[in-house]
Amino acid sequence: MVYKEWRQLRLKMLMLAGIYTLIGVLVYVTQITIVHSYNTPPMLLRWFNYSFFATIGAAVFFGVDIIAEEKNSGTLGFLLARPISRSRIYLTKILLNLCGLAVIFLVSSVILFFINTIPKAITLEEYQQIDGIYTIMPPVQIYLNPVGFGYALDKTAVTLILGLCFVCISGLISIFARTLLESLSLNVVIVAVLFLSLNARPAAPYYLEIENQNELFIIVSMALLTVWFLWAGLFFFQRKEF
Amino acid sequence: MSGTQIQSGAMPPNLNPETSFNQPYQGDYAIELDGLVCNYQRKVAVDGLSLKVPLGSVYGFIGPNGAGKTTAIKTILGMRKAQGGTIRVLGYDITTQGLESRQRLSYMSEVNNLYGYMQVREMVETARRLSFRWNAQIINRYLELFHLPLREKINKLSKGMKGQLALAIALASEPELLILDEPTSGLDPLKRHEFLNQIVREVSAAGRTIFFSSHNLDEVEQIADWVAIINEGKLVLADQLDNLKLREKSLKVGFDRPIESQELMNIPGVWQVLQDGRRYRLMVRGDVEQVAARVQELGARSVEVVDMNLESIFVAHLQN
Numbered sequence: 001m002v003y004k005e006w007r008q009l010r011l012k013m014l015m016l017a018g019i020y021t022l023i024g025v026l027v028y029v030t031q032i033t034i035v036h037s038y039n040t041p042p043m044l045l046r047w048f049n050y051s052f053f054a055t056i057g058a059a060v061f062f063g064v065d066i067i068a069e070e071k072n073s074g075t076l077g078f079l080l081a082r083p084i085s086r087s088r089i090y091l092t093k094i095l096l097n098l099c100g101l102a103v104i105f106l107v108s109s110v111i112l113f114f115i116n117t118i119p120k121a122i123t124l125e126e127y128q129q130i131d132g133i134y135t136i137m138p139p140v141q142i143y144l145n146p147v148g149f150g151y152a153l154d155k156t157a158v159t160l161i162l163g164l165c166f167v168c169i170s171g172l173i174s175i176f177a178r179t180l181l182e183s184l185s186l187n188v189v190i191v192a193v194l195f196l197s198l199n200a201r202p203a204a205p206y207y208l209e210i211e212n213q214n215e216l217f218i219i220v221s222m223a224l225l226t227v228w229f230l231w232a233g234l235f236f237f238q239r240k241e242f
Numbered sequence: 243m244s245g246t247q248i249q250s251g252a253m254p255p256n257l258n259p260e261t262s263f264n265q266p267y268q269g270d271y272a273i274e275l276d277g278l279v280c281n282y283q284r285k286v287a288v289d290g291l292s293l294k295v296p297l298g299s300v301y302g303f304i305g306p307n308g309a310g311k312t313t314a315i316k317t318i319l320g321m322r323k324a325q326g327g328t329i330r331v332l333g334y335d336i337t338t339q340g341l342e343s344r345q346r347l348s349y350m351s352e353v354n355n356l357y358g359y360m361q362v363r364e365m366v367e368t369a370r371r372l373s374f375r376w377n378a379q380i381i382n383r384y385l386e387l388f389h390l391p392l393r394e395k396i397n398k399l400s401k402g403m404k405g406q407l408a409l410a411i412a413l414a415s416e417p418e419l420l421i422l423d424e425p426t427s428g429l430d431p432l433k434r435h436e437f438l439n440q441i442v443r444e445v446s447a448a449g450r451t452i453f454f455s456s457h458n459l460d461e462v463e464q465i466a467d468w469v470a471i472i473n474e475g476k477l478v479l480a481d482q483l484d485n486l487k488l489r490e491k492s493l494k495v496g497f498d499r500p501i502e503s504q505e506l507m508n509i510p511g512v513w514q515v516l517q518d519g520r521r522y523r524l525m526v527r528g529d530v531e532q533v534a535a536r537v538q539e540l541g542a543r544s545v546e547v548v549d550m551n552l553e554s555i556f557v558a559h560l561q562n
Contacts, residue, residue, distance in 0.1 A: 007360065074355045077321065
């Protein structure tokens with residue numbers, strides 16, 4: 001099962017790592033060419049929260065065809081007729097996709113990390129002002145800052161766990177979607193609703209609050225949500241008729 | 243055959259130590275359905291189906307489109323849930339021992355369910371890792387026999403070659419029961435003939451049970467020992483093919499005078515009367531000579547006994 005899933009996943013990971021890194025570079029380059037000061041990023045960049053939505057986009061890309069594509073292509077029948085349990089099928093798929101997301105997230109972040117450290121010096125306060133627009137991995141100066149280290153790590157952890165949560169949500173949706181297109185459409189609707197609800201809040205940051213002291217609570221809550229969606233997907237996949 | 247041979251693999255890690263796999267199933271029936279009820283899209287697709295597939299037989303499961311064949315097969319495999327009745331496969335109750343039953347069977351669907359983006363060798367490796375038992379010699383033999391290129395992507399293969407690959411994969415796990423759902427669908431007559439011969443030669447000869455669905459009655463007649471006809475989810479008949487043909491006869495009868503169909507239906511053994519002017523075709527079950535004698539007593543001008551092939555039997559039963 002792992003062999004089959006890996007065979008399917010590796011191309012996806014390669015594509016996504018490339019796209020993820022490329023968008024990160026574009027955002028970074030755009031920022032340093034268009035944005036003249038860190039205090040006034042353009043409206044477009046504020047709305048396009050790279051780390052937030054790129055991660056969700058990647059998560060949806062991983063999770064959207066977990067089951068839907070197998071149903072579409074008829075290969076689900078091959079799997080279900082094998083002497084392996086449904087829970088093993090679903091868990092292997094989901095966990096490998098979660099690992100895939102985590103790997104490309106970290107790899108592209110490391111790449112962007114080094115790009116970001118060239119050549120600017122940025123203080124923690126300046127970084128916080130453009131919070132979210134920047135790439136996932138803050139510049140090395142932030143990590144070296146004793147106060148900034150925890151802050152940067154929290155951002156990374158929250159973004160990653162958000163991505164993992166969305167993989168599980170997408171996986172759950174793909175169980176019920178009849179086609180890949182239907183699965184993708186439902187995922188886009190959910191992301192759009194999330195985007196609108198976050199930005200509808202007055203003076204809302206387009207990201208989760210990190211400046212307050214509840215980072216651990218956010219991380220734990222999202223981890224629990226992730227586990228819940230994973231369990232829900234497993235529950236329904238075991239009972240669904242195909 | 244291009245490329246290297248598939249290597250023998252170690253036993254897959256999902257070996258269940260509690261299953262005495264080395265002991266073949268010793269019961270009388272490979273599949274036992276008792277009052278099976280299945281729904282499909284809020285309709286009753288299989289309605290109280292009861293049949294028993296003898297171990298070692300080649301069992302043809304036939305019916306018109308939408309009769310419930312695929313739904314029944316998917317329920318046997320555990321892909322769908324039964325709303326009623328019981329299913330036993332190789333002695334296992336599939337509601338509680340579905341995994342164990344699938345360790346001993348292989349399934350081949352009418353829909354190509356191979357991964358198109360994989361190469362042949364990758365698909366074989368995937369199947370090996372997902373099988374309870376695997377015989378590399380068998381798969382290598384078939385890959386060579388069918389001239390399947392190992393490094394070709396599956397979506398580049400013809401439909402016939404995909405079917406051959408699917409069959410090779412199904413046989414490599416040395417199943418005690420092979421379930422085929424319209425296996426020759428889409429194949430040309432030559433490929434179909436070769437495919438069926440392969441199945442009979444390799445699987446049936448080894449004493450394994452084949453349960454296959456089809457609406458191509460010629461191929462069923464070619465290889466099946468037993469036949470079950472299903473229509474609108476209900477079993478119409480199930481019997482050995484030879485018995486069926488011996489038992490089900492038809493009489494072509496001509497009369498000089500008009501005669502009511504009911505008069506002919508009243509003759510014991512006659513279960514269907516088809517009229518064409520003053521000629522009648524009587525479907526007879528039982529002693530056809532006795533029926534012929536009774537028909538002549540009624541003043542028949544001509545009486546001819548006609549052996550029925552499976553298609554005629556099938557059509558007659560469905561029209562009745």
